[in-house]
Amino acid sequence: MDLRKKNVLVIGGGVCGIQSSLDLADMGFNVYLVEKEPSIGGHMAQLDKTFPTLDCSACILTPKMVDVARHPNINLLTYSEITNISKGDRFNVTILRKPRYVEEEKCTGCGICTEHCPIEVASEFEMKLSTRKAIYVPFPQAIPLVFTIDKEHCITCGLCEKMCEAGAINYDQKPINMSVKVESIIVATGFNSFDARKSGEYGYGRYDNVVTGLEFERLLSAGGPFGGHLARLSDGKIPKRIAFIQCVGSRDEKSGNLNCSRVCCMYSTKQAVLAKEHVPGVDIQIFYSDIRAFGKGFEEFYRRSENEFGVKFIRGFVSEILEDPDTKNLLLRVEDTETEELIDREFDIVVLSTGLWPRNDIELMEKTLNISRSNDGFFAPAELQLSSVIATTSGIYIAGAAEGPKDIPDSISQASAAAMKASISSVRTHIGGITDD
Amino acid sequence: MIKPRVGVYVCHCGTNIAGVVNVEDVTKYVEKLPNVVTAKHYVYMCSQPGQVLIKNDIKELNLNRIIVASCSPRMHEPTYQTALEEAGINPFFFEMANIREHVSWAHINEPERATEKAKDLIRMAIARACLLEPISKMEVNVTEKALVLGAGVAGITAAYDLAQMGFEVYLVEKESHVGGHLALLNQLSRSRDASEILTSLTQKLSTPKIKLLNNSEVVEFTGYVGNFKAKIVQKPRYVNAKCDLCGKCEDVCPINLPNRLNFGLNQRKAIHLPLPNSYPPIYVVDKENCNGCGNCLKICENGAINLNDKPLEIDVDVGMVIVTTGFEPYKPDGEFGYGKYKDVITQLTLERILSKNGPSKGELVTPSNGKSPKNIAFIMCVGSRQESCDNQTIKPINAYCSRYCCSSTLKNALLIKQNSPESNVYVIYRDIRTFERGNEELYRSCRASGITFIRFKQDVPPTVEKTSNNQLTVNVKDYLFKVNMEINVDLVVLVEGMVSRNDTDDVRFKFSITRSEDGFFQEAHAKMNPLNTFAEGIFIGGACQGPKDVEDTVLQASGAAAKAAIFLCRGKVVLDLVTATVDEERCTGCAKCVNVCPYKAIELDETKELVQVIEVKCKGCGSCSSTCPIGAVQVRHYRDKQILAMVENILPS
Numbered sequence A: 001m002d003l004r005k006k007n008v009l010v011i012g013g014g015v016c017g018i019q020s021s022l023d024l025a026d027m028g029f030n031v032y033l034v035e036k037e038p039s040i041g042g043h044m045a046q047l048d049k050t051f052p053t054l055d056c057s058a059c060i061l062t063p064k065m066v067d068v069a070r071h072p073n074i075n076l077l078t079y080s081e082i083t084n085i086s087k088g089d090r091f092n093v094t095i096l097r098k099p100r101y102v103e104e105e106k107c108t109g110c111g112i113c114t115e116h117c118p119i120e121v122a123s124e125f126e127m128k129l130s131t132r133k134a135i136y137v138p139f140p141q142a143i144p145l146v147f148t149i150d151k152e153h154c155i156t157c158g159l160c161e162k163m164c165e166a167g168a169i170n171y172d173q174k175p176i177n178m179s180v181k182v183e184s185i186i187v188a189t190g191f192n193s194f195d196a197r198k199s200g201e202y203g204y205g206r207y208d209n210v211v212t213g214l215e216f217e218r219l220l221s222a223g224g225p226f227g228g229h230l231a232r233l234s235d236g237k238i239p240k241r242i243a244f245i246q247c248v249g250s251r252d253e254k255s256g257n258l259n260c261s262r263v264c265c266m267y268s269t270k271q272a273v274l275a276k277e278h279v280p281g282v283d284i285q286i287f288y289s290d291i292r293a294f295g296k297g298f299e300e301f302y303r304r305s306e307n308e309f310g311v312k313f314i315r316g317f318v319s320e321i322l323e324d325p326d327t328k329n330l331l332l333r334v335e336d337t338e339t340e341e342l343i344d345r346e347f348d349i350v351v352l353s354t355g356l357w358p359r360n361d362i363e364l365m366e367k368t369l370n371i372s373r374s375n376d377g378f379f380a381p382a383e384l385q386l387s388s389v390i391a392t393t394s395g396i397y398i399a400g401a402a403e404g405p406k407d408i409p410d411s412i413s414q415a416s417a418a419a420m421k422a423s424i425s426s427v428r429t430h431i432g433g434i435t436d437d
Numbered sequence B: 001m002i003k004p005r006v007g008v009y010v011c012h013c014g015t016n017i018a019g020v021v022n023v024e025d026v027t028k029y030v031e032k033l034p035n036v037v038t039a040k041h042y043v044y045m046c047s048q049p050g051q052v053l054i055k056n057d058i059k060e061l062n063l064n065r066i067i068v069a070s071c072s073p074r075m076h077e078p079t080y081q082t083a084l085e086e087a088g089i090n091p092f093f094f095e096m097a098n099i100r101e102h103v104s105w106a107h108i109n110e111p112e113r114a115t116e117k118a119k120d121l122i123r124m125a126i127a128r129a130c131l132l133e134p135i136s137k138m139e140v141n142v143t144e145k146a147l148v149l150g151a152g153v154a155g156i157t158a159a160y161d162l163a164q165m166g167f168e169v170y171l172v173e174k175e176s177h178v179g180g181h182l183a184l185l186n187q188l189s190r191s192r193d194a195s196e197i198l199t200s201l202t203q204k205l206s207t208p209k210i211k212l213l214n215n216s217e218v219v220e221f222t223g224y225v226g227n228f229k230a231k232i233v234q235k236p237r238y239v240n241a242k243c244d245l246c247g248k249c250e251d252v253c254p255i256n257l258p259n260r261l262n263f264g265l266n267q268r269k270a271i272h273l274p275l276p277n278s279y280p281p282i283y284v285v286d287k288e289n290c291n292g293c294g295n296c297l298k299i300c301e302n303g304a305i306n307l308n309d310k311p312l313e314i315d316v317d318v319g320m321v322i323v324t325t326g327f328e329p330y331k332p333d334g335e336f337g338y339g340k341y342k343d344v345i346t347q348l349t350l351e352r353i354l355s356k357n358g359p360s361k362g363e364l365v366t367p368s369n370g371k372s373p374k375n376i377a378f379i380m381c382v383g384s385r386q387e388s389c390d391n392q393t394i395k396p397i398n399a400y401c402s403r404y405c406c407s408s409t410l411k412n413a414l415l416i417k418q419n420s421p422e423s424n425v426y427v428i429y430r431d432i433r434t435f436e437r438g439n440e441e442l443y444r445s446c447r448a449s450g451i452t453f454i455r456f457k458q459d460v461p462p463t464v465e466k467t468s469n470n471q472l473t474v475n476v477k478d479y480l481f482k483v484n485m486e487i488n489v490d491l492v493v494l495v496e497g498m499v500s501r502n503d504t505d506d507v508r509f510k511f512s513i514t515r516s517e518d519g520f521f522q523e524a525h526a527k528m529n530p531l532n533t534f535a536e537g538i539f540i541g542g543a544c545q546g547p548k549d550v551e552d553t554v555l556q557a558s559g560a561a562a563k564a565a566i567f568l569c570r571g572k573v574v575l576d577l578v579t580a581t582v583d584e585e586r587c588t589g590c591a592k593c594v595n596v597c598p599y600k601a602i603e604l605d606e607t608k609e610l611v612q613v614i615e616v617k618c619k620g621c622g623s624c625s626s627t628c629p630i631g632a633v634q635v636r637h638y639r640d641k642q643i644l645a646m647v648e649n650i651l652p653s
């Protein structure tokens, strides 16, 4: 069948949206992949290694990103947003292409502009642990490898324009609205990490050495702000004692999220193992209430982390963290549920295993898409057991962390499932008869 | 032969390689080697700029051989090969030197020697690259049909997805009914009646696009991606579709047998309906136990029974295969009194007891005396999360967590507690893993309902015994409250894990797929490719890939269907001819190679006294070339001279 005339829209270019797009494009559909940020990759691009195999995240993600870029059936629209969707016989979608102030076709990605730009801005990709320039790519393997000017900070000094040999800089670029008609839509907009400031007792934002999971991920990364040299933020000293606190913003009435975030037990275990590799002999204690090592190879990895790497797992509840103002060391008050003791322990770094939350802008997407959300805030499946990818409006599918917290393999399976359902819905007129949603 | 012009690219892999290997030094060394036109190093060769670097050099420097010294070829060989193709040279003029897994990661504390080893590996790669030949491709058509193996929830889902795309599907099921384990369950966690879900699934099977073959097995499987051939044997059911489920046959059948699907808690006849809601809704004769009396024949008014039915052999051509053979519940091997005490049962047995279509019509009763139990204990992680430890009660067999069972247990515990609030329910656990959306609330409801939770450590597991007055008791050390508890109970439910089926190897060899350490089928990549196998055109989904619940099973099944749909929609696959080739001048026709080829890809042409390779069947395994006494069969891309060039280059001259 000729599927090239059938269009599908994929919103969000994280690992999930990437997989859905590739599957649909490989089948022969014409795919519009819309990503808000300057590059695709989502959270996975920010990870150092991945549990439980410790595969380097960039190494396994990059080929898929490159495949997206070179696929003849994928129209990659980065730095773009959906502004309107209306439903007729197909979906009419309006896409806003934000101005990059760099012409995508001309930019060769050489990076000379960045070298000369005088403006330094905290890098979002590096969790603001280091800086980028006003003209930037979020990370070296970005797809597309096209620079973007952050107009909010640019002083229009004109240096980049002068230096750019390709003549790609265009300060007058205007936003463009384009509209496409699509047969079906996959929503793969992912998650936001829980804002740890809301759990005030842990002092995040006030204490230098209390960091979130995602920040610690960057600290460990060879491509990160310290080149993978693990150090404290307050004084650059190599940590001797690191604590992890589990379920921050998950399984917690106070924060308003009862659900489990499914990945933080394992990412902490992974980070603990990696920290042990970076700093041999570092004492690592993970304070948890249940260790949820449920996926393929997870329990085995968890056991190895304890037996082979000496990571300590302590079933206990951390009620409070205090900072020593002189040393910036952190004092944890823990109720050890195994010994029923109240213990105070000092650490050099505390990592908060922050949970996965719905995106801050999810309400806007909810309105634009006209689909429902569950009481946990994520997009709701119309039917839980027999296909959680089908959204409450027909023709729209949800996958990956946009549908609820999940790890990479589960996101990828769901991405393919969503691609399957979207393709069925798109060819339905071909075969007639069997439809179900 | 055109003179080789080699380009070498050394990757830093961030600091993964460059943190140990001195990439600059390596590059300088390599540059001077014969045939090398350019050598460069770059932070991430696999990134877009990395590939552009290669492509530009091919064009500008007229390179005809490319070497990337980076990671294992498993992930990125195709990436670079595509880059070569895009630059207009044959993708097989490419060689990878693995200086990450084999060098920087392996010798993390010896940077100098690691650097030397990296040089050696690259020198070897160059030697081989110079001898590489272009490999051509062959395009073959894909038969637009699929075979789905196993009609559990995964198989039905995958089959129906493909049917909806317009493809024909053979759905092969070993048992006489479909639904797999779902058919045996009472409720699913987050409460929906399992039989309701089963019905909504089986309704899908009425589409003419799906050919359901019950009672069937694939006995032979040959061919290659896009063009597989399967021989299926369908055992007779002895009852045909005229059966209207009147049940008269059952009344007159004299043979009584323990009902396997109800774990022997009740009896069934030789002619029986496997489950009250079985699909297809047709009786079946258990011929092994039938005495041939013919009572049923006589009473059946529809003439639906024929005790002389013969097995059917069905040959099918399919392009794609999805394996959805599911799991087996772990069978406790005497631990916790299982097998010794009647009232120690597994959770699947409990599901049957609680099910409206089960042996007690949904009433919770104990197997020993049919009374409703007042005190019920669940022991979790039975057959899961077993690590070797001194204590002999738990055998170190399955190290993994079975993923589905925590939530499933709490579902049953709460159901029992809600139905009879005066009962005492104990959940004896290690960690509660209610990670699924909404199941944390289930856990909270359980805690609020008065169910007692007792946490144990693996090295002090609970024990189950009968006291002198015939009272079943569980002894357990509560790990949190540090007390030893002795609990009198009426029913003990062992929450069994999932294990791989005992016929896994049979399926594995037939379909040339592999198993992971945990025994389940292995995916092509644990993170990025959970649905493909290493065999092209064969996909996996559901619990055969690893333990999981219905929701996740369904997702994988649809995902695997998508993977198959890619090929079916395209209608064509392109094969690289990395295949065996015969030197006709030298072949003596001894035919030794014909016998060793596992794919039957070499045949003897008796008139010419030569062997011939059937290229589409050949997988390039090399069995033939290593058998040929005179080296007349060679595998393209792995010719002796190409391999020997590498060996010679590493041996001291």
Ligand SMILES: Cc1cc2nc3c(=O)[nH]c(=O)nc-3n(C[C@H](O)[C@H](O)[C@H](O)COP(=O)(O)OP(=O)(O)OC[C@H]3O[C@@H](n4cnc5c(N)ncnc54)[C@H](O)[C@@H]3O)c2cc1C
Pocket: A011, A012, A013, A014, A015, A016, A017, A034, A035, A036, A037, A040, A041, A042, A043, A044, A047, A049, A050, A051, A052, A080, A081, A082, A188, A189, A190, A191, A192, A193, A213, A214, A217, A263, A267, A270, A359, A365, A399, A400, A401, A402, A406, A407, A408, A409, A411
């Ligand atoms: C600290 C940490 C460590 C982790 N470690 C691991 C690990 O080791 N192994 C593992 O398996 N998992 C790990 N995970 C989980 C992993 O990050 C997720 O499984 C994965 O990122 C989910 O992918 P996704 O595509 O669904 O979402 P995301 O990665 O969040 O991607 C969503 C994409 O959509 C874009 N987007 C959002 N809204 C819009 C919009 N309105 N329009 C257009 N685009 C939009 C975003 O910019 C983003 O690119 C970890 C998570 C964290 C927080």
Ligand SMILES: Cc1cc2nc3c(=O)[nH]c(=O)nc-3n(C[C@H](O)[C@H](O)[C@H](O)COP(=O)(O)OP(=O)(O)OC[C@H]3O[C@@H](n4cnc5c(N)ncnc54)[C@H](O)[C@@H]3O)c2cc1C
Pocket: B149, B150, B151, B152, B153, B154, B155, B172, B173, B174, B175, B178, B179, B180, B181, B182, B185, B187, B188, B189, B216, B217, B218, B324, B325, B326, B327, B328, B329, B347, B348, B349, B351, B404, B407, B408, B411, B501, B503, B507, B541, B542, B543, B544, B548, B549, B550, B551, B553
């Ligand atoms: C006690 C218990 C309670 C559970 N409770 C829940 C719950 O509450 N919620 C939930 O979501 N999940 C629950 N589950 C899990 C659920 O049963 C599985 O997720 C689901 O059955 C997996 O489906 P499947 O199709 O992959 O495998 P299966 O159900 O095992 O189906 C596989 C099918 O393939 C057939 N087959 C196997 N080999 C071959 C072959 N070689 N040729 C042909 N056919 C073959 C089998 O006969 C079977 O019909 C429970 C499981 C158990 C054991």
Ligand code: SF4
Pocket: A113, A116, A117, A118, A119, A133, A134, A135, A149, A150, A153, A154, A155, A156, A157, A158, A159, A160, A161
């Ligand atoms: S014009 Fe803006 S982006 Fe360009 S160099 Fe100056 S400050 Fe940087």
Ligand code: SF4
Pocket: A246, A247, A248, A250, A251, A259, A260, A261, A262, A263, A264, A265, A266, A290, A291, A292, A353, A355, B435
């Ligand atoms: S995965 Fe672990 S840390 Fe994360 S919410 Fe669940 S139990 Fe807590």
Ligand code: SF4
Pocket: A294, B380, B381, B382, B384, B385, B400, B401, B402, B403, B404, B405, B406, B407, B430, B431, B432, B433, B495, B497
């Ligand atoms: S899901 Fe729960 S009961 Fe099952 S093996 Fe894992 S921890 Fe044990």
